[in-house]
Amino acid sequence: MFRNLAKIGRSASFSQAPQNLKTSTVHLQPVRAMSALPNYKFETLKVTSPKEFVYEVTLNRPDALNSMNKEFWYEVPACFNQISTDTNCRAVVITGSGRLFTAGLDLSSIAEVVAFEEDEDVARRSMKIMPTIRDFQKTFTAIEKCNKPVIAAIHNACIGGGVDLITSCDIRYCTKDAFFQIKEVDIGLAADVGTLQRLPKIVGNDSLVRELVYTARRFQSDEALSFGLVSRVFPNRDACVSGAIEMAELIASKSPVAVTGSKVNMVYSRDHGVQEGLDFIAVWNQGMLQSEDVMKAAMASMQKETPKFSKL
Ligand SMILES: CCC/C=C/C=C/C(=O)SCCNC(=O)CCNC(=O)[C@H](O)C(C)(C)COP(=O)(O)OP(=O)(O)OC[C@H]1O[C@@H](n2cnc3c(N)ncnc32)[C@H](O)[C@@H]1OP(=O)(O)O
Numbered sequence: 632m633f634r635n636l637a638k639i640g641r642s643a644s645f646s647q648a649p650q651n652l653k654t655s656t657v658h659l660q661p662v663r664a665m666s667a668l669p670n671y672k673f674e675t676l677k678v679t680s681p682k683e684f685v686y687e688v689t690l691n692r693p694d695a696l697n698s699m700n701k702e703f704w705y706e707v708p709a710c711f712n713q714i715s716t717d718t719n720c721r722a723v724v725i726t727g728s729g730r731l732f733t734a735g736l737d738l739s740s741i742a743e744v745v746a747f748e749e750d751e752d753v754a755r756r757s758m759k760i761m762p763t764i765r766d767f768q769k770t771f772t773a774i775e776k777c778n779k780p781v782i783a784a785i786h787n788a789c790i791g792g793g794v795d796l797i798t799s800c801d802i803r804y805c806t807k808d809a810f811f812q813i814k815e816v817d818i819g820l821a822a823d824v825g826t827l828q829r830l831p832k833i834v835g836n837d838s839l840v841r842e843l844v845y846t847a848r849r850f851q852s853d854e855a856l857s858f859g860l861v862s863r864v865f866p867n868r869d870a871c872v873s874g875a876i877e878m879a880e881l882i883a884s885k886s887p888v889a890v891t892g893s894k895v896n897m898v899y900s901r902d903h904g905v906q907e908g909l910d911f912i913a914v915w916n917q918g919m920l921q922s923e924d925v926m927k928a929a930m931a932s933m934q935k936e937t938p939k940f941s942k943l
Contacts, residue, residue, distance in 0.1 A: 675703040676710055677728070681876050684721040684883035686714060686779075693729025698737035699792045701744050704766065708773035715777045718942040721887050722879035723781045725774075725800065726872050735791025735814055764823055771799040771825045775898060778891045780882050784875035785861070786868040790814050795822065798829035801894065802878065803861040806871045809852040811860065817847045832901055834858045886924035887943045892916070 665687070671678035677691040688710060690697035714720050727733055745763060747756045774781050774796070783797040785805040791814040797803050813830075815822040822844065831840045836858055843850065855861045865871035882890060892915055900908035924940050931938035 671710060671713065673702075673706040673710060675700065675706050678710065678714075680719070681724075682880045682883070684719065685724065685876060685879040686717075686720045686722075687724045687726060687872075687876065688714075690725070690727045690733055695737060696731055696734035696788075697727045697729065698734040698740075700737040700740040703737075704744070704770045707770045711773040711777040711781075714779060715773075720779055721883035721890065723777070723779050724872065724875040724879050725781060725783045725796070726875075727786060731787035732785045732789045732809070733793035733796070734788060735793050736818075738818070767824050771795050774799040775829075778894065780879075780890060780894055782875045782879055784868075784871045785809050785811075786871060788812075791818075791822075792824065794830070795825040797860075798833055799825055802875075804863045804865060804871055804875050804878075805852050805855060805861045806865055806868055807852055808867075809855070809861075809864075810849050811851075811855055812847060812849045813844050814847050816845065830860075834860055884937070886922070886928055886938075886940050888919055888922045888924045888940075889928070891943070892919050 665679035665681060668678045668680060668686075673691075675690070675692055677689040679687045679689070681687050690703075692698065692700070692703075711723075714723060745760055747759050751759075780801040781799075782802040782804065783800040785793075785797060785803065787806065787808055788810060789797060789805075790812045794811055794813050813822060813826055815826075821827070827844065831837050834840060839858060842848075852861065852864045856864050863874060865874050892912075896908070896912045896915060899911050903911070924938075927938045927940065930936075
């Protein structure tokens with residue numbers, strides 16, 4: 632399988648003829664021109680802070696349709712692990728630069744990403760590939776494990792690995808022109824970095840998920856909204872990104888103790904039974920109920936004031 636993919640990779644377009652990419656037709660860049668945060672230095676991502684306590688992580692390879700190359704797979708977890716403990720951030724928005732959100736795996740990078748000696752024994756080759764798959768799974772798990780809620784703002788195409796990415800986010804918004812495709816079967820793969828595991832839990836319709844996975848058929852924003860993959864649809868990219876940032880700002884105004892606790896417990900409860908989930912939150916809250924945030928929030932609510940919470 633990967634041997635064939637590696638051959639495709641050697642002849643795919645981005646590595647050989649990036650100048651041919653059709654990126655000039657529609658450029659929907661944000662109206663806001665924001666400078667990157669100096670302590671977040673990545674090749675494939677740009678991190679900015681559009682509002683206090685809100686970070687925007689932009690997939691930043693517009694000329695390659697934000698496709699996922701080797702650097703991307705390692706930069707995403709580095710970025711989200713850093714954000715997870717960054718006390719200046721309480722909510723994150725993921726956006727795509729250029730004309731679409733992401734084209735998924737960079738087909739021209741496959742040979743570099745999955746490197747092995749062709750004449751090597753199958754077991755030895757397999758054992759070399761396994762750690763790469765595990766690493767790539769960690770890429771999107773880092774978003775799910777990030778202590779801050781993450782909102783995906785999707786415009787135009789969200790293909791293959793893009794669906795893996797957005798299903799690891801907490802909230803998904805998209806534009807009216809957005810379309811999605813679980814594309815992996817079309818390149819001879821069973822999706823292996825999260826879609827098959829997370830999507831059924833998000834949409835609660837196993838029959839539909841299987842249909843989308845087995846056929847790789849495209850579906851549009853209205854269908855994505857109808858079965859709950861996204862919760863809001865906006866007329867265009869600017870409106871979508873602004874809506875996501877506004878929601879992130881609202882989340883960031885709440886107690887970071889309460890929001891982080893809610894995220895950690897929702898992820899835990901998705902993967903465990905009701906009683907285990909109740910046990911987990913009981914242990915969690917035996918500590919967190921002692922937080923100053925509880926008293927602050929309750930007092931502010933009674934006095935009809937807006938509480939201000941300290942950094943975590
Ligand atoms: C261990 C692995 C874990 C990860 C697995 C992940 C798997 C996946 O993501 S599977 C999906 C991989 N992606 C694709 O198959 C995308 C295929 N591309 C498209 O469907 C369309 O190109 C797209 C909808 C993104 C855009 O369509 P549009 O009509 O607007 O543009 P095109 O003319 O089709 O494309 C422009 C040029 O870009 C090249 N290109 C597009 N996507 C990729 C890609 N993912 N990797 C490399 N190159 C890509 C396309 O060939 C065109 O090149 P050229 O003909 O030279 O202009």
